[in-house]
Amino acid sequence: MEIQFVSLDDDVARFILDGASPAFANAVRRAMISEVPTLAIDDVRIYDNTSALFDEMLAHRLGLIPIITDLDTYSRKEACACGGAGCPGCSVTYTLSVEGPKTVQSSDLIPQDPKAVPVNDNIPIVKLTKGQKLVLEARAELNTGKEHAKWQPTNVCGYKNYPVITISEACDACGNCIEECPRDILAVKGKKIEVVEGKISDCSMCRLCERACLATGIGDVPAITVTAVPDRYIFAVESDGSLPVKEILRRALQHIKRQSDELEKQTREISGDDKR
Ligand code: SF4
Ligand code: SF4
Numbered sequence: 438m439e440i441q442f443v444s445l446d447d448d449v450a451r452f453i454l455d456g457a458s459p460a461f462a463n464a465v466r467r468a469m470i471s472e473v474p475t476l477a478i479d480d481v482r483i484y485d486n487t488s489a490l491f492d493e494m495l496a497h498r499l500g501l502i503p504i505i506t507d508l509d510t511y512s513r514k515e516a517c518a519c520g521g522a523g524c525p526g527c528s529v530t531y532t533l534s535v536e537g538p539k540t541v542q543s544s545d546l547i548p549q550d551p552k553a554v555p556v557n558d559n560i561p562i563v564k565l566t567k568g569q570k571l572v573l574e575a576r577a578e579l580n581t582g583k584e585h586a587k588w589q590p591t592n593v594c595g596y597k598n599y600p601v602i603t604i605s606e607a608c609d610a611c612g613n614c615i616e617e618c619p620r621d622i623l624a625v626k627g628k629k630i631e632v633v634e635g636k637i638s639d640c641s642m643c644r645l646c647e648r649a650c651l652a653t654g655i656g657d658v659p660a661i662t663v664t665a666v667p668d669r670y671i672f673a674v675e676s677d678g679s680l681p682v683k684e685i686l687r688r689a690l691q692h693i694k695r696q697s698d699e700l701e702k703q704t705r706e707i708s709g710d711d712k713r
């Protein structure tokens with residue numbers, strides 16, 4: 438199995454997973470979405486709220502603000518030495534005190550840990566008119582997307598099969614498929630058509646090119662066919678900014694490995710192999 442990055446920065450990555458079963462590719466996708474922990478606000482104490490929004494609505498909005506997460510500093514509440522009561526090892530507290538007229542933004546949240554700030558400064562929370570006030574204390578903790586979507590580290594996380602486009606000798610370079618392709622994958626070269634260099638991974642496998650070819654009256658079999666490599670996938674992942682994409686992938690793979698090690702251990706125990 439191999440992973441090859443086509444593009445990579447902290448926020449967005451595109452990579453090819455080669456030599457994996459569909460089940461494994463899907464397990465990687467699911468682990469990135471729901472098994473990698475991030476910080477999100479989960480507990481809010483509102484001391485004063487004369488804004489137009491209910492307390493519950495404000496708490497919901499605060500929970501959805503992505504927070505830069507250092508997974509080496511924080512641990513899950515259940516695994517923390519405080520026993521889940523909440524301490525600087527498993528939670529971050531924020532204070533907010535704003536009086537209108539002003540739009541309250543994520544930058545108005547003052548964190549106890551200066552590293553655990555919201556990903557963006559200008560996420561609007563509520564608009565206050567003159568004399569309206571909002572005073573609160575919030576606590577963020579680590580959890581995963583399996584518990585609630587606010588802990589998902591990804592905005593986008595999906596994959597598709599790697600496409601293969603085959604053009605047969607029956608092609609007369611009429612160009613119908615080129616006009617029909619919505620992603621400009623095809624071009625004429627001499628008396629044949631071919632895939633534009635570097636564009637194959639952009640193919641959505643919509644097969645409109647096959648339909649356009651059949652519409653020329655070529656017969657029952659189009660001169661162009663689109664199929665997929667069975668064990669090769671193109672992944673597109675976008676982080677919400679709480680963690681770099683590479684870290685999300687690394688943690689997701691570690692989770693899968695831990696689970697498979699545990700499964701192996703348990704099956705050994707059941708079959709009695711560990712006693713041999
Ligand atoms: S399958 Fe769709 S995107 Fe791919 S080459 Fe054909 S028309 Fe273009
Ligand atoms: S529509 Fe068919 S015959 Fe025409 S260029 Fe495309 S593949 Fe060739």
Ligand SMILES: [Zn+2]
Pocket residue numbers: 514517518519520521522523524525526527528
């Ligand atoms: Zn703790």
